[in-house]
Amino acid sequence: MVLEKKSRGLAALLLAASVVSGCGDGDGGSTTLTYYIADAAQAEVAARCSAESGGAYTFNVQRLPNTAAGGREQLLRRLAAEDRSLDIVSVDPPFMAEFANAGFLRPFTAAEREQFSAGVLDGPLKQSTFRDTLWSAPLYGNTQLLWYRKSVLAKAGVDPSAGPVTWDQLIQGATRAGVTVAAQGRRNESLMVWVNALVSSAGGAILQPGSENVPAAEVKGGLNTEAGAQAARIMHDLAVSPAAPAGFSTAGEEDSRAAFQAADGGFMVNWPYVWAAFDSAVEEGSLPANFKDDVGWAAYPRVDAGTGSAAPSGGLGLSISAFSSRQDLAVQAIRCLANERSQKDFMKTAGNPAALASVFDDPEIRQLFPMADEIRTGLDAATPRPVSPYYGDVTGSIQSAFHPPGDLSPQTTPEAANDLLEDVLSNKRLI
Amino acid sequence: MSTVEAPPRAPVAARRPRRIRLTDRARHERNLGWMLAGPAFIAMVAVTGYPILNAIWLSLFDYRLTDPGDREFIGLGNYATILGDGLFWQQFGVTALITVVTVAVELVLGFALAMVMHRALYLRTALRTAILVPYGIITVVSAYAWAYAFSNTYGFVNGLFGLGDFDWFGGTWSALFTVCVAEIWKTTPFMSLLLLAGLAQIPDDYLEAAKVDGAKAWQRVRRVILPNMKAAIMVALLFRTLDAFRIFDSVFIMTAGAQGTETLSFLAYRQTISRVMVGLGSAVSVILAILVVLIAVLFVKVFKTDLSQQRGER
Numbered sequence: 151m152v153l154e155k156k157s158r159g160l161a162a163l164l165l166a167a168s169v170v171s172g173c174g175d176g177d178g179g180s181t182t183l184t185y186y187i188a189d190a191a192q193a194e195v196a197a198r199c200s201a202e203s204g205g206a207y208t209f210n211v212q213r214l215p216n217t218a219a220g221g222r223e224q225l226l227r228r229l230a231a232e233d234r235s236l237d238i239v240s241v242d243p244p245f246m247a248e249f250a251n252a253g254f255l256r257p258f259t260a261a262e263r264e265q266f267s268a269g270v271l272d273g274p275l276k277q278s279t280f281r282d283t284l285w286s287a288p289l290y291g292n293t294q295l296l297w298y299r300k301s302v303l304a305k306a307g308v309d310p311s312a313g314p315v316t317w318d319q320l321i322q323g324a325t326r327a328g329v330t331v332a333a334q335g336r337r338n339e340s341l342m343v344w345v346n347a348l349v350s351s352a353g354g355a356i357l358q359p360g361s362e363n364v365p366a367a368e369v370k371g372g373l374n375t376e377a378g379a380q381a382a383r384i385m386h387d388l389a390v391s392p393a394a395p396a397g398f399s400t401a402g403e404e405d406s407r408a409a410f411q412a413a414d415g416g417f418m419v420n421w422p423y424v425w426a427a428f429d430s431a432v433e434e435g436s437l438p439a440n441f442k443d444d445v446g447w448a449a450y451p452r453v454d455a456g457t458g459s460a461a462p463s464g465g466l467g468l469s470i471s472a473f474s475s476r477q478d479l480a481v482q483a484i485r486c487l488a489n490e491r492s493q494k495d496f497m498k499t500a501g502n503p504a505a506l507a508s509v510f511d512d513p514e515i516r517q518l519f520p521m522a523d524e525i526r527t528g529l530d531a532a533t534p535r536p537v538s539p540y541y542g543d544v545t546g547s548i549q550s551a552f553h554p555p556g557d558l559s560p561q562t563t564p565e566a567a568n569d570l571l572e573d574v575l576s577n578k579r580l581i
Numbered sequence: 582m583s584t585v586e587a588p589p590r591a592p593v594a595a596r597r598p599r600r601i602r603l604t605d606r607a608r609h610e611r612n613l614g615w616m617l618a619g620p621a622f623i624a625m626v627a628v629t630g631y632p633i634l635n636a637i638w639l640s641l642f643d644y645r646l647t648d649p650g651d652r653e654f655i656g657l658g659n660y661a662t663i664l665g666d667g668l669f670w671q672q673f674g675v676t677a678l679i680t681v682v683t684v685a686v687e688l689v690l691g692f693a694l695a696m697v698m699h700r701a702l703y704l705r706t707a708l709r710t711a712i713l714v715p716y717g718i719i720t721v722v723s724a725y726a727w728a729y730a731f732s733n734t735y736g737f738v739n740g741l742f743g744l745g746d747f748d749w750f751g752g753t754w755s756a757l758f759t760v761c762v763a764e765i766w767k768t769t770p771f772m773s774l775l776l777l778a779g780l781a782q783i784p785d786d787y788l789e790a791a792k793v794d795g796a797k798a799w800q801r802v803r804r805v806i807l808p809n810m811k812a813a814i815m816v817a818l819l820f821r822t823l824d825a826f827r828i829f830d831s832v833f834i835m836t837a838g839a840q841g842t843e844t845l846s847f848l849a850y851r852q853t854i855s856r857v858m859v860g861l862g863s864a865v866s867v868i869l870a871i872l873v874v875l876i877a878v879l880f881v882k883v884f885k886t887d888l889s890q891q892r893g894e895r
Contacts, residue, residue, distance in 0.1 A: 397748035
């Protein structure tokens with residue numbers, strides 16, 4: 151009996167200990183900030199900042215899933231559950247409005263806003279603000295460029311370096327030259343990026359103006375328009391043309407890069423990280439040492455010669471959880487995590503463009519990124535994805551309606567997509 | 582095991598016709614049984630019962646996790662939305678197709694492997710271990726392995742069969758084929774293990790008698806082995822069908838639901854996790870759970886699957 155009592159007591163003790171350790175993770179006076187990062191290079195910057203702080207704060211770095219959607223889902227789940235173990239979170243700009251609207255993020259004060267917006271390029275700044283409040287400190291901005299192999303231009307009869315090119319010119323030119331035009335046809339967030347760029351470049355918008363402040367059921371789509379039809383036509387034309395790389399409907403950014411690096415690579419739309427990735431491929435020996443000499447870049451292609459291009463906009467912002475008990479310390483940490491030095495380091499290691507204009511004037515950056523000026527111009531002109539507190543539904547509907555690209559039709563897709571979008575938002579249909 | 586179970590069984594059976602007072606010993610044993618099983622029973626109810634009831638409750642609301650203020654009771658509205666949507670029926674069809682194809686192939690392959698394991702004269706342990714290895718691999722890992730194998734950039738399948746840069750995941754049928762291959766590879770060992778248990782229960786005398794009577798190998802399989810294994814086969818089919826109907830991991834990793842390969846679990850995932858429409862997603866989960874229960878009822882009542890056989894009680 152004595153043994154039995156003892157073991158019961160021990161079991162109770164173990165249970166209590168596990169409950170305490172599970173829930174009581176570092177509240178109160180601790181100086182450890184839990185930092186959810188989306189890119190491994192953020193950890194290096196965090197280590198430096200923590201060392202520079204002289205013990206004011208240290209980081210418990212947690213890595214978000216690789217994909218944009220995966221990162222969103224994890225943050226959404228934790229924030230919705232009011233998880234107090236999150237302090238600083240890395241938020242992909244299109245998801246910020248959703249989080250902010252739900253009360254998951256701590257807004258930056260007017261003084262902080264001034265500090266974190268000073269010198270930031272227009273594109274990254276625009277997508278960090280929602281309802282005239284800054285919710286994320288821009289860490290990096292991002293925009294896609296048109297990448298091309300110089301050696302195929304003569305045969306293709308297209309020269310992006312001479313002036314803006316249209317999608318139609320690219321598809322025809324690449325078909326003529328027997329090379330590919332790599333774009334992201336995979337059904338994930340990158341498809342949304344492409345659709346948004348096409349619709350915007352054709353002068354339209356996925357959501358009608360004023361959508362950001364109305365309840366979900368009243369949001370109106372802007373796809374059943376000429377712009378929506380143009381987007382469907384171009385995606386379909388590329389997908390069924392000989393210029394589409396193999397596996398077009400399943401190609402994400404890295405598949406596009408692989409297609410561009412292949413012997414029949416010609417053109418590609420992609421983020422600037424590819425420039426640093428070419429270096430790694432050369433180092434690995436999977437690309438010839440002089441590969442980059444053949445690579446050129448230009449502004450993102452247009453839908454119509456008469457309309458402007460609407461380069462995709464991406465990036466990352468640092469936000470503070472509304473449930474964090476160390477919000478002031480988090481602001482202090484973000485001052486370092488997103489400062490000029492950090493953004494420059496981040497650009498060097500991860501290849502992702504800074505959000506601060508000044509970084510592009512840095513001689514070292516200009517040497518590493520010969521296309522720095524094009525990126526900066528692109529960031530200033532980039533068109534963000536629709537700002538909506540219901541962004542998850544918007545992107546999900548677009549990804550369903552615009553996939554696979556080869557099956558799209560300018561006659562039926564725009565209306566079908568618009569109906570799906572509005573029905574999903576008003577809880578009438580599933581995706 | 583039967584010796585342990587025998588004592589409590591007798592008084593319980595005796596109690597049924599007339600309410601005879603339990604003997605002290607029986608009462609004591611029954612109390613002991615509750616004390617031993619009670620904590621586990623309570624824990625089970627807490628971790629399974631509560632979420633199930635909560636899901637049923639939530640499924641009656643139009644409730645978006647990022648918009649808690651707008652939570653609205655809509656009764657069976659979510660169920661009407663789901664059952665009225667063609668997407669649900671399409672994904673029901675895909676799920677049923679995957680279930681039927683994978684379970685049928687697994688049954689045949691599993692039976693063959695069970696025979697091999699049963700009959701092997703040499704290296705029995707090594708053989709059984711080798712056959713069971715795929716089942717020990719996490720589904721997500723096996724899905725990644727097959728996704729890489731079928732990839733048109735770095736996979737070996739296209740090279741092996743001279744398919745050039747064919748994109749397996751670019752079409753509905755080819756993508757479903759890869760998903761089925763991954764599922765079959767992963768779970769056939771489980772099927773064969775269940776069948777092996779049934780195979781081992783057939784007394785050798787039956788087979789020897791059949792042999793003496795001049796039955797050929799195929800006749801022995803059809804007339805002796807299969808009829809005597811019916812219970813084991815039905816149990817194996819039941820377990821695998823219930824499992825296969827809830828398929829999620831392989832589809833998630835290999836196609837992410839593109840090309841019309843989404844299954845019902847995926848539908849629940851997309852509404853609940855991606856869209857955070859907790860009410861709608863719960864309704865999909867409840868429907869999925871009801872379908873799983875229906876499958877179980879179908880097996881137990883219509884096909885007369887005897888679950889006690891699996892527990893070795895007979």
